[in-house]
Amino acid sequence: MTDRDPTLAQVGEFTVIDRIVAGRAQPPSVVLGPGDDAAIVLAGDGRTVVSTDMLVQDRHFRLDWSTPYDIGRKAIAQNAADAEAMGATPTAFVVAFGAPKETPASAAVAMSDGMWAEVAKFGAGIVGGDLVSAPLWVVSVTVLGDLGGREPVRRDTARPGDIVAVIGELGRSAAGYALWLKGICEPAELRRRHLVPEPPYGQGAAAARAGASSMTDVSDGLAADLGHIAAASGVRIDLSRQALRADHDALAPVAAGTGDDAWDWVLGGGEDHALVATFAGAPPPGWRTIGRVLDGAAGVDLDGEPWRGSAGWQSF
Amino acid sequence: MTDRDPTLAQVGEFTVIDRIVAGRAQPPSVVLGPGDDAAIVLAGDGRTVVSTDMLVQDRHFRLDWSTPYDIGRKAIAQNAADAEAMGATPTAFVVAFGAPKETPASAAVAMSDGMWAEVAKFGAGIVGGDLVSAPLWVVSVTVLGDLGGREPVRRDTARPGDIVAVIGELGRSAAGYALWLKGICEPAELRRRHLVPEPPYGQGAAAARAGASSMTDVSDGLAADLGHIAAASGVRIDLSRQALRADHDALAPVAAGTGDDAWDWVLGGGEDHALVATFAGAPPPGWRTIGRVLDGAAGVDLDGEPWRGSAGWQSF
Numbered sequence: 001m002t003d004r005d006p007t008l009a010q011v012g013e014f015t016v017i018d019r020i021v022a023g024r025a026q027p028p029s030v031v032l033g034p035g036d037d038a039a040i041v042l043a044g045d046g047r048t049v050v051s052t053d054m055l056v057q058d059r060h061f062r063l064d065w066s067t068p069y070d071i072g073r074k075a076i077a078q079n080a081a082d083a084e085a086m087g088a089t090p091t092a093f094v095v096a097f098g099a100p101k102e103t104p105a106s107a108a109v110a111m112s113d114g115m116w117a118e119v120a121k122f123g124a125g126i127v128g129g130d131l132v133s134a135p136l137w138v139v140s141v142t143v144l145g146d147l148g149g150r151e152p153v154r155r156d157t158a159r160p161g162d163i164v165a166v167i168g169e170l171g172r173s174a175a176g177y178a179l180w181l182k183g184i185c186e187p188a189e190l191r192r193r194h195l196v197p198e199p200p201y202g203q204g205a206a207a208a209r210a211g212a213s214s215m216t217d218v219s220d221g222l223a224a225d226l227g228h229i230a231a232a233s234g235v236r237i238d239l240s241r242q243a244l245r246a247d248h249d250a251l252a253p254v255a256a257g258t259g260d261d262a263w264d265w266v267l268g269g270g271e272d273h274a275l276v277a278t279f280a281g282a283p284p285p286g287w288r289t290i291g292r293v294l295d296g297a298a299g300v301d302l303d304g305e306p307w308r309g310s311a312g313w314q315s316f
Numbered sequence: 317m318t319d320r321d322p323t324l325a326q327v328g329e330f331t332v333i334d335r336i337v338a339g340r341a342q343p344p345s346v347v348l349g350p351g352d353d354a355a356i357v358l359a360g361d362g363r364t365v366v367s368t369d370m371l372v373q374d375r376h377f378r379l380d381w382s383t384p385y386d387i388g389r390k391a392i393a394q395n396a397a398d399a400e401a402m403g404a405t406p407t408a409f410v411v412a413f414g415a416p417k418e419t420p421a422s423a424a425v426a427m428s429d430g431m432w433a434e435v436a437k438f439g440a441g442i443v444g445g446d447l448v449s450a451p452l453w454v455v456s457v458t459v460l461g462d463l464g465g466r467e468p469v470r471r472d473t474a475r476p477g478d479i480v481a482v483i484g485e486l487g488r489s490a491a492g493y494a495l496w497l498k499g500i501c502e503p504a505e506l507r508r509r510h511l512v513p514e515p516p517y518g519q520g521a522a523a524a525r526a527g528a529s530s531m532t533d534v535s536d537g538l539a540a541d542l543g544h545i546a547a548a549s550g551v552r553i554d555l556s557r558q559a560l561r562a563d564h565d566a567l568a569p570v571a572a573g574t575g576d577d578a579w580d581w582v583l584g585g586g587e588d589h590a591l592v593a594t595f596a597g598a599p600p601p602g603w604r605t606i607g608r609v610l611d612g613a614a615g616v617d618l619d620g621e622p623w624r625g626s627a628g629w630q631s632f
Contacts, residue, residue: 007632008632009632012630012631012632013632031363031468032468035472035548036402036471036472037367037397037402037471037531037532038365038366038398038401038402038404038459038461039365039366039367040363040364040365040366040402040463040468041363041364041366042362042364043359043362043363043364046358046359046362047347047358047359048356048357048359048364048460049354049355049356050355050356050357050408050410050443050444050458050460051353051355051410051444052410052411052412052444052445052446052458053412053446054412054413054414054446054448054450054456055448056414056448056449056450056454059448059450060448082353082354083353085353085354086352086353086354086356088354094366094367094368095368096368096370096456096458097370098370098372098454101632127366128367128368129368130368130369130370130456131631132370132375132376132631133372133375133631133632134372134375134454135372138370138372138450140368140370140412140446140454140456142366142368142410142412142458143354144364144366147356152347152348152352152356154348154352155351155353156351156352215353216353217353232351314328315329315447315448315449316323316325316328316329316449
């Protein structure tokens with residue numbers, strides 16, 4: 001640690017927070033930003049969408065793979081995707097950050113920079129937070145969102161006869177993870193995708209406007225997350241291998257190099273935060289139809305057969 | 317670990333969440349509770365108050381002192397106090413919980429029971445959360461609050477000539493901490509106070525209605541937290557030793573037993589989450605006048621002399 005790289009303990013909580021907060025431009029929906037006991041945000045249509053996710057070092061990210069900036073982007077992206085998955089627009093975030101006292105204060109500022117870079121993509125603000133001492137990095141983010149007067153798009157309202165459609169990347173994060181684990185440097189873009197997802201911002205609201213009957217984001221894996229919709233809605237979902245072939249084929253050469261099955265990545269890989277939804281009519285432009293909703297016991301099939309691959313992300 | 321006490325890993329994330337969520341009655345302001353990608357809460361007056369705090373094992377609580385139920389109560393109480401300190405009523409919470417996979421699932425349920433017991437005091441709900449694996453307990457809570465059409469009570473709006481008043485306990489948590497550290501069993505009530513604060517719920521809104529010019533909750537210590545008001549408002553705050561004597565005298569016998577100075581607890585002890593505010597007129601019933609706001613360099617005095625005791629809680 002050089003003199004130029006003082007630690008959180010040396011700089012102190014309040015000075016670090018001052019540095020993190022300095023010069024950030026809050027959007028018009030923020031009535032009161034950081035610096036008081038709480039922030040105040042306009043609730044567009046009189047309702048607030050709220051969701052929270054916690055990222056733990058060595059469980060959800062590694063400090064030898066991700067920069068603090070990457071971690072900040074990922075933490076915002078995965079929370080924003082939860083608001084998107086309701087059909088909402090993410091508007092404001094609060095961030096609780098635990099880290100060892102030896103952590104360079106510049107790392108906390110860099111993480112905040114990454115968070116602000118990510119929220120800039122959809123015009124939200126980071127309105128408050130907490131900074132505490134912890135034996136390892138823990139980043140807990142809460143997103144607030146605005147439904148813009150629309151009904152929320154839930155998980156328990158898919159109907160037999162609907163089509164299933166997706167927008168955003170599938171299997172990229174899982175493929176990138178395999179590359180990192182095996183020390184394979186290319187494709188570098190896939191390695192990046194594992195560190196920083198690229199959710200299809202704005203498409204949650206687009207799906208809601210198009211009448212999506214149910215929606216979720218792909219955080220645990222396509223089959224696992226559709227399994228949640230199937231269970232909540234009491235329907236069977238049948239995915240089409242043919243419709244997903246382009247996703248498979250894009251990853252097949254990489255899978256050949258790592259010794260994996262690209263189908264496992266496409267159907268079982270999470271953390272890309274694609275949006276998957278069901279529609280009685282046509283999905284919005286850019287969405288790919290990948291299956292259909294059927295009557296039957298709750299579950300997910302691939303071409304009529306139960307999917308026997310990865311059960312998706314396990315928290316424990 | 318007996319068969320009757322299965323772990324988080326044995327039970328699994330989704331089943332534990334089902335148990336935590338089962339049978340909870342959400343208040344009418346909750347449009348959509350747990351179980352989807354996000355929850356939806358009514359924003360009473362079109363604005364949402366939001367604040368977040370992270371509690372880390374062995375930093376903010378000890379598992380050999382606090383039960384999971386206690387930790388749940390404390391985590392809610394300290395976040396609720398942040399909403400109260402704006403003059404708002406806490407309405408909804410989301411909770412991110414990290415714990416080792418060997419943690420009994422019953423402990424997570426007990427923590428949730430404590431959280432629900434605490435929110436029942438003011439009619440709020442716990443509307444969502446996240447459950448992840450971590451090497452130690454980390455509890456990150458976000459509170460949403462409703463200003464009921466009132467202006468928020470900020471920290472930067474105290475005015476010379478105002479009186480300073482407080483409601484709630486001072487120094488009790490610090491006294492209890494000393495008892496725990498030194499293995500002194502009585503007064504048991506003070507030991508309890510260290511584990512579970514008793515914020516004066518409803519008094520934040522009462523202060524706002526009474527025209528409080530500034531307010532905060534005592535989380536770091538009375539002098540430290542008033543120092544934040546003094547710095548933000550550009551005022552000097554003079555506390556009266558005589559006005560605080562009852563708080564001191566209540567703790568003096570305990571301090572004699574632990575070898576501490578009760579003034580350090582009253583002026584420097586945090587975590588009781590009393591509310592302290594400034595008023596141009598009379599404070600609401602039950603508030604104790606303890607000082608006044610003066611022109612002068614930002615800072616906090618006791619009877620005209622700078623307070624030289626504890627600087628309050630240090631995060632690092």
